[in-house]
Amino acid sequence: MEIWRTAWRNLWRNRRRTLVTLAAMALALCVMILYSGLLGGYLRDMERNITALEVGDLQVHAAGYLDDPSLHTRIAQPEALLARLRAGGYRATPRLLAWGMAAAQESSAGVSFRGVELASDSGVSSIHRRLQQGRWLDSADPQGIVIGRQLARILAVSPGAEIVALSQGADGALAAGLFRVRGVLQSIGDATDRAGVFMTAAAFRELFVLPGGAHQIVVRRPGTLALPAAAQAVRAAAAGLDVQTWRERMPTLASLLDSARGGMLVMFFIVYAAVAILVLNAMLMAVFERIRELGVLKALGVGPGGVLALMLAEASLLSLLAIAAGAALAAPFLHYLQVVGLNLASLAGVSFMGVAMNPVWRAHVNAAVFAEPILALLLIVAAAVCYPSLRAAFLDPVQAMRHS
Amino acid sequence: MLLSMAWRNLWRRRRRTLITLSSIAFGTMLSWLFTGVGDANWRAMIDLAARLGGGHVALQHPAYLDSPALSRSLPSAESLRARALNDPEVLRAAPRISGQMMLASAARNYGAVFIAFDPALEDATTLSLLDAMHAETGADPRAALFDARGRGGIALGARLAERLNVGIGDKVVWTLTDKQGEIVQEALRVRALLRSGSPGVDGAMALLPIAPLRESLGYAPGEAVQVALFLRDQRAAQRVADRLQVQLGGSAVSALPWHDLQPELAGYIAMEVASSDFLEAVVMLLVAAGIFNTLFVSVMERRREFGVLRAIGFAPAQLTGLVMVESACLGLTGVAAAALLFLAPYYYLREVGLDISGLMGGGAAEVAGVALPSVLHADLYAGSAVLITALALLATLLAGLYPAWRAGRVDPAETIRLV
Known part of the structure; x- marks a missing residue:
C-alpha cells in the first residue's frame, strides 16, 4: 500500500x-x-x-451449374429440399436465373434476370428494403420488375417506364415480354447494379417457359450455428447438389x-x-x-x-x-x-x-x-x-x- | 553563438536527446513512407482505371454521363481528338465506342460491356485489356482482331466465352440499340480471348475494332461516343479538363476528369488518403508531445543557469531564442536522421515493392471494379515530401514555444539561489 x-x-x-x-x-x-x-x-x-443482400450464407446449385450456368441445369425438386431445410431451422428461398437483353426507348443492355419467390425471399434477403425509387415486387403485379441502379441509368428509365425483355426460352424459342419498372434498387453490388432485373418467379417461368425447378437456393443459417457446421448439415440434406458457403463463392x-x-x-x-x-x-x-x-x-x-x-x-x-x-x-x-x-x-x-x-x-x-x-x-x-x-x-x- | 550554445546544450543529456531525435525521425520517416506508398498506390489505381476505359480525361456528349445511350455521340470526335492532342499535357488520345451489348451464341446469351477501339491508335498503355488479350496465333493482339481479308472480329472475356460455349473461331451475335434507337444485330467471329484474372473483365468484357461497328451503328467515319485522353500526370486531370472545356468550347462536348467519370473510385481514394493523413497527424502529435516533455524538463533543470545568464546580461528574448534554436536543431537533426533511415526501406519499396497478394488469398482485390495493386510500391511526390517535412519542423517548433517562453521568464534573483 x-x-x-x-x-x-x-x-x-x-x-x-x-x-x-x-x-x-x-x-x-x-x-x-x-x-x-x-x-x-x-x-x-x-x-x-x-x-443478407445477395449471396446468403450458403448457396445450393445443381451439380455443374456454376461451371456452365445453363437455363436447363436446374435443381429438379427444390420443394423437397426447401422443406427439409426449413424444418432444420434454416431460412431458404429458390431463385431462377437467366441472361438476356433489356431494351428501353433509347438504349439496351445485357441483363441478368432473376426470378424471386416473394413469400420466402423476404425472410432470406433484405434486398426488398433496399430500394432507391419505387417499390419492390408484388405478386399482384406480374409485369412489374425491379432493376439495378446502374442499369436504370444506362437504360435511362425510372419507375413506370416500359422495358422489353428478350432472351431464349427453355423451349428454344425467342422469349420476349413487356414489363414495367416498379422500382430501382440502391447500390447492392457491381453485378446487380449493372445488370440485375428482378421479377416474380411466376413471371420468370412464363417468360422462359419453365414450369418447374430452380437454379439456385439461397440459404441463411440459424443465428446460433457456425458457418462450417451449417455447410456440413446442408450438404447432408442436399445430396447430389453443389453446396457452397459465401466464403467459397467469394474466396478473395x-x-x-x-x-x-x-x-x-x-x-x-x-x-x-x-x-x-x-x-x-x-x-x-x-x-x-x-x-x-x-x-x-x-x-x-x-x-x-x-x-x-x-x-x-x-x-x-x-x-x-x-x-x-x-x-x-x-x-x-x-x-x-x-x-x-x-x-x-x-x-x-x-x-x-x-x-x-x-x-x-x-x-x-x-x-x-x-x-x-x-x-x-x-x-x-x-x-x-x-x-x-x-x-x-x-x-x-x-x-x-x-x-x- | 546561440546556435553553438544550443547545439552543445542538446548534447548535455545525450541519451534523452537521442531518444527524442529517434521519435522525430520515426514519425517523419513513417509519414514519408506512408504517403509515398499512398502516392504510388493511388497513382497506379488511377492510371489503371484510366486504362480500363475513359482515360484521365474524357471528351463526351454532355448528356452521356447521366444516361449513356449510343445516340449521344460526338459526330466530330476525330477533330476533337486532333485538337486535344495539341495540349502539351495530353500524351495520347483515343476515340472509343463503349456500352453494353447482348451477346448470343447458338446455346446461350449474356450481357457484356464492350469497348470498340481503333487498333491503329491504341496499345496496352491506353487500353489495359490489350495486355490480357490472347489470340490463337500469338501475334500482335491488335492485328489478331482482323482476319486475312481485313474483316473485324471480336475478343471476349475468357469466362464469358466459356459461358457462351464458344471458342476462338466460333461466331457470336451481338445485339445493340443503334443511333436511331433501332435494334441491330450482327454476327462476328471470336478472334481472341481476354484472361486478366479480374471477374469483371473475364466474365463480362468484349473488345472490338471501332471501324466496322461505326458502320453497323450508322455512325459517320470519325464519329465516336468518347475520346479518352491520357496525360503525362494524372494530377493534372482537372486542370486539363477545364482548359479543354474552354478551348473546345460550346455545349456539344464536355471534358470530364477521371474523378467525375468514376466518382466511386475517387471517393474511395479520398477516404483512404484522409485516413492515412489522420494517422500521420496523430503520430506527429505524439512526437510533438514527446518533444515538449523533453524541452520543458530541460528548461526546468536549467533554471539556475538561465538565471545566471540573465544576471550577466542576456535578454529574455535571447533565452527564449536559445530554446527555440534548440528545438529547431532537434527538428532539423531529427528530419536528417529520418532521411537516413528512410532511404533503405524507400529504395526497397520503390524498386522491389512489398507483395501483399498473400493477404488476398491469391486473388485480386477490386475497388469499384479497379484492381488494387497486389505489390505495394512507394513513390513519394516531391510536393508531399516537402509538406511533411515542413509540418514535422513546424510541430517541433510549436512544441518548443511554451518551454522557450518559460526560459525567457526566469527571475535571476530567485533562480540563482536554487540549489
Whole structure:
C-alpha cells in the first residue's frame, strides 16, 4: 500500500510532464479504440451485405451449374429440399436465373434476370428494403420488375417506364415480354447494379417457359450455428447438389476480410511505437532527476526489488490513468459512431470486390474494441519501462548519491 | 553563438536527446513512407482505371454521363481528338465506342460491356485489356482482331466465352440499340480471348475494332461516343479538363476528369488518403508531445543557469531564442536522421515493392471494379515530401514555444539561489 502512495506522489512531482505524457497516451488509446470500433463495424457490415443482400450464407446449385450456368441445369425438386431445410431451422428461398437483353426507348443492355419467390425471399434477403425509387415486387403485379441502379441509368428509365425483355426460352424459342419498372434498387453490388432485373418467379417461368425447378437456393443459417457446421448439415440434406458457403463463392473477399484484423496490428504498432518512445523518455527523465534520492533509498536498505517495484507502480498508475482517460474520451465518440455513424454519401455506390459499401459507416462496439487497444498499450508501456526501471533498480548507491 | 550554445546544450543529456531525435525521425520517416506508398498506390489505381476505359480525361456528349445511350455521340470526335492532342499535357488520345451489348451464341446469351477501339491508335498503355488479350496465333493482339481479308472480329472475356460455349473461331451475335434507337444485330467471329484474372473483365468484357461497328451503328467515319485522353500526370486531370472545356468550347462536348467519370473510385481514394493523413497527424502529435516533455524538463533543470545568464546580461528574448534554436536543431537533426533511415526501406519499396497478394488469398482485390495493386510500391511526390517535412519542423517548433517562453521568464534573483 505504502508503495502505491509513494508512486502516486512521485507521479505528480512533475505535474506538467505527467499530464502531457498522460494526454498523449490517452489520445493514442482513444484513436485506437475508435479505429478498432470502426473496423469492426466495417467488417460486420461487409459480411452482412454479402450474406443478407445477395449471396446468403450458403448457396445450393445443381451439380455443374456454376461451371456452365445453363437455363436447363436446374435443381429438379427444390420443394423437397426447401422443406427439409426449413424444418432444420434454416431460412431458404429458390431463385431462377437467366441472361438476356433489356431494351428501353433509347438504349439496351445485357441483363441478368432473376426470378424471386416473394413469400420466402423476404425472410432470406433484405434486398426488398433496399430500394432507391419505387417499390419492390408484388405478386399482384406480374409485369412489374425491379432493376439495378446502374442499369436504370444506362437504360435511362425510372419507375413506370416500359422495358422489353428478350432472351431464349427453355423451349428454344425467342422469349420476349413487356414489363414495367416498379422500382430501382440502391447500390447492392457491381453485378446487380449493372445488370440485375428482378421479377416474380411466376413471371420468370412464363417468360422462359419453365414450369418447374430452380437454379439456385439461397440459404441463411440459424443465428446460433457456425458457418462450417451449417455447410456440413446442408450438404447432408442436399445430396447430389453443389453446396457452397459465401466464403467459397467469394474466396478473395473472405481472405481480405480475415486479414483486415492483421492490418489493425500494423496501426497499433505504429501509433504505439510513438507512445513507447514518449513513455521511455518520460520515465528516464524521472529516474535521472531523482538519481540522488534513489541512491539514498538504496543506502537506507531498499533492495533492487523494492526500487523496481516502485518504478513499476508508477508506470502502472500512469497507464491506469491513461486507460481511464482514453476510454472515457473514446466512449462518447464511439457512441456517436455507433448510433449515427460516418456519412459516406460522397462514396455512394462504391463497391469493394463487387460488394457495395453502406452509405453510412457505423462502428461496432463490443468488449474487444476496448480490450485489444488497451492490452496493446499495456504491452508497449511494459516494454518501454523495462530499461528505466532496471536502470533505477541497479543503481550503485555511492555513485548515485554523489551525482549532481 | 546561440546556435553553438544550443547545439552543445542538446548534447548535455545525450541519451534523452537521442531518444527524442529517434521519435522525430520515426514519425517523419513513417509519414514519408506512408504517403509515398499512398502516392504510388493511388497513382497506379488511377492510371489503371484510366486504362480500363475513359482515360484521365474524357471528351463526351454532355448528356452521356447521366444516361449513356449510343445516340449521344460526338459526330466530330476525330477533330476533337486532333485538337486535344495539341495540349502539351495530353500524351495520347483515343476515340472509343463503349456500352453494353447482348451477346448470343447458338446455346446461350449474356450481357457484356464492350469497348470498340481503333487498333491503329491504341496499345496496352491506353487500353489495359490489350495486355490480357490472347489470340490463337500469338501475334500482335491488335492485328489478331482482323482476319486475312481485313474483316473485324471480336475478343471476349475468357469466362464469358466459356459461358457462351464458344471458342476462338466460333461466331457470336451481338445485339445493340443503334443511333436511331433501332435494334441491330450482327454476327462476328471470336478472334481472341481476354484472361486478366479480374471477374469483371473475364466474365463480362468484349473488345472490338471501332471501324466496322461505326458502320453497323450508322455512325459517320470519325464519329465516336468518347475520346479518352491520357496525360503525362494524372494530377493534372482537372486542370486539363477545364482548359479543354474552354478551348473546345460550346455545349456539344464536355471534358470530364477521371474523378467525375468514376466518382466511386475517387471517393474511395479520398477516404483512404484522409485516413492515412489522420494517422500521420496523430503520430506527429505524439512526437510533438514527446518533444515538449523533453524541452520543458530541460528548461526546468536549467533554471539556475538561465538565471545566471540573465544576471550577466542576456535578454529574455535571447533565452527564449536559445530554446527555440534548440528545438529547431532537434527538428532539423531529427528530419536528417529520418532521411537516413528512410532511404533503405524507400529504395526497397520503390524498386522491389512489398507483395501483399498473400493477404488476398491469391486473388485480386477490386475497388469499384479497379484492381488494387497486389505489390505495394512507394513513390513519394516531391510536393508531399516537402509538406511533411515542413509540418514535422513546424510541430517541433510549436512544441518548443511554451518551454522557450518559460526560459525567457526566469527571475535571476530567485533562480540563482536554487540549489
